[in-house]
């Protein structure tokens with residue numbers, strides 16, 4: 001398994017928002033997290049990516065295997081598109097940025113400063129970064145925000161190639177991505193029950 005999550009509870013501000021979440025992610029598989037606004041998708045992804053500790057439960061196989069793309073694109077605005085990708089390639093110890101430029105249709109923008117890109121172009125560059133990480137587990141939070149239909153299709157194709165190469169993906173999204181391999185995981189039933197012990201903490 002690429003990733004094994006068991007009985008996970010995740011919290012915001014010390015308050016559990018979801019509990020009892022278990023899933024596996026095998027090589028070549030994608031899991032799409034669904035659920036209404038505020039149900040805890042972002043919190044789950046941040047926890048899986050190691051940005052905050054689990055409230056309860058276990059996550060195996062994460063750590064260095066994960067490439068995480070958050071809401072923000074995390075770009076260096078004073079570097080060009082190419083320089084951004086080279087920077088990340090260096091950080092992750094890879095070299096070839098050409099496939100990332102090609103697959104996200106960035107070749108015509110290669111010398112443009114990232115800060116001067118449109119919102120959708122910035123998002124394409126942020127997603128292209130995943131390819132140069134060389135990491136097998138893509139963890140993506142609302143990856144298609146700002147993308148037009150053509151760019152969503154580019155993204156879906158890149159994810160499908162990643163899966164075909166034995167990678168995997170965990171994606172929070174409200175839209176149909178056009179990735180037939182993806183399984184849906186509805187988080188709605190895992191809303192955490194109020195916990196007296198946690199609420200009482202403020203009065204200790």
Ligand SMILES: Nc1ncnc2c1ncn2[C@@H]1O[C@H](COP(=O)(O)OP(=O)(O)OP(=O)(O)O)[C@@H](O)[C@H]1O
Pocket residue numbers: 012013014015017035036037038039040041042043044
């Ligand atoms: N400091 C806090 N204390 C308690 N609850 C919080 C705190 N900060 C945020 N929350 C709540 O935690 C919940 C989970 O938020 P999260 O961002 O994970 O949801 P989401 O499913 O990603 O939502 P969306 O679909 O809107 O992006 C929300 O209901 C939010 O209001």
